[in-house]
Amino acid sequence: MDLPVMPPVKPMLAKSVKRIPPGMQYEAKWDGFRAIVHRDGDEVVIGSRTGKPLTRYFPEVVAAVLENLPARCVIDGEIVVPWEGRLDFDRLSERIHPADSRVRMLAGETPAGLVAFDILALDDASLLGAPQTERRAVLEGALAGASAPVYLAPATTDQALAQDWFERYEGAGLDGVVAKPLDLPYRPDTRAMYKIKHERTADCVVAGYRFHKSGPVVGSLLLGLYDTGGALQHVGVCAAFTMKRRAELLEELDPLRIDPAGHPWSAWADATAHEGSRLPGAPSRWSGKKDLSWVALSPERVCEVAYDHMEGDRFRHTTQFRRWRPDRTATGCTYAQLEEVVRYDLSEVLRPG
Structure with a gap:
């Protein structure tokens, strides 16, 4: 693997605040496993929030990455298990199992998906220093032809719509709202974003x-x-x-x-x-x-x-x-x-x- 941003990478994090701050990009907060996905041709590495590999636990996500993501890229996202109309964290947790046979059985019974919400590199270019607005535009272009189980996370700059998401999306198993400053570069392992959770x-x-x-x-x-x-x-x-x-x-x-x-x-x-x-x-x-x-x-x-x-x-x-x-x-x-x-x-x- 030879990418401009190499694994392992610890993701950018968020600090808790009570209210949705104005003037930012807003996204839903997903209840799953945070994942940094590196793809270089046929090679795929999925790293956890702590940098530990998740690749072997989600073979169906690896297959979806090969089918849907650009040939050379680094994506920040969340691995989730949709179940009966909402996210199911318990079924997601069952996937971390030492037995390969059980992992593959669960991949068929409770398949996971990847929700992409940031991009760190594309082709030969690192995007770590690019502002949030630029990275979002690149991400939308990179995932324009993607299909399930790879999803582009909805995003908006409308604070009123973000508040609506905060109130409605919880019923689908989501965890709140994340706010990202528009000029924010990607800062690994730093609490540079804001999260607003239900209490x-x-x-x-x-x-x-x-x-x-x-x-x-x-x-x-x-x-x-x-x-x-x-x-x-x-x-x-x-x-x-x-x-x-x-x-x-x-x-x-x-x-x-x-x-x-x-x-x-x-x-x-x-x-x-x-x-x-x-x-x-x-x-x-x-x-x-x-x-x-x-x-x-x-x-x-x-x-x-x-x-x-x-x-x-x-x-x-x-x-x-x-x-x-x-x-x-x-x-x-x-x-x-x-x-x-x-x-x-x-x-x-x-x-x-």
């Missing part, structure tokens, strides 16, 4: 905690919600605390510690128990040898957390602690309180070049 709040049961990696202080709180059958389901964690607060939480929660045998999640270490319930410490190829043990708490204390969106029956990302809710009872912390997002057909967002 909601929920009251959750604090049913346990894990220790912080630095020592005997609280690392993360384990959150639960009751389902319609009265079972307490593990739905995620909140973890952004100062070290001083982590130490305070250890002392504050100590009176709630109980014997794990009497906890609703007592079967967490049994892999078969995860098939019917959401429990902490689910076996995962992502966790590797990470210590997933946790301290059981009597499920009676309630906290309010902020979250962006749900992935099935759990929080998609780590939540943000807002406050304790002594006025709420644990049994009232149910899924019914969560805001239901209006469904939106992904085909209205994902269209070929």
Whole structure:
């Protein structure tokens, strides 16, 4: 491979802001695997956000790149799995598997696509120093003849339309809106763009905690919600605390510690128990040898957390602690309180070049 921008390349990143800033290019924020795609003739390399190779996990994306992208180019985009009219991150995650036979089986059953939203090089020219507006024009030309499963990400400079996207596209599984300054060159591994994500709040049961990696202080709180059958389901964690607060939480929660045998999640270490319930410490190829043990708490204390969106029956990302809710009872912390997002057909967002 001999391109003007060679792998590995870490992608340009975005910093979080509360509102959509004016005077920029706006795109949807995709919920998938960030990917830098290098193509030089028949050679294709797909790199992850950290620079690690993704190529072997997505053979159908490699085939689509060879069919749809220019012969020599470097594209920034997102690998996604469309499923039943929305993006499905769980099915996408299943693709990272050591067995080649399973990867190829899933490539047929739950095929992934590539959403392209930036271009770093074309033919013999590096575009890293070109402004955002120029790169977008080159990208549109490069993908003019592309077809599914390669898609050109919709973009606009209309702030009102971006706000409309922010409100409507969530129902298709998208994650918010990204804003890019019009004169911005491509800056790898730098938070030079802006992301605006959805935020909601929920009251959750604090049913346990894990220790912080630095020592005997609280690392993360384990959150639960009751389902319609009265079972307490593990739905995620909140973890952004100062070290001083982590130490305070250890002392504050100590009176709630109980014997794990009497906890609703007592079967967490049994892999078969995860098939019917959401429990902490689910076996995962992502966790590797990470210590997933946790301290059981009597499920009676309630906290309010902020979250962006749900992935099935759990929080998609780590939540943000807002406050304790002594006025709420644990049994009232149910899924019914969560805001239901209006469904939106992904085909209205994902269209070929």
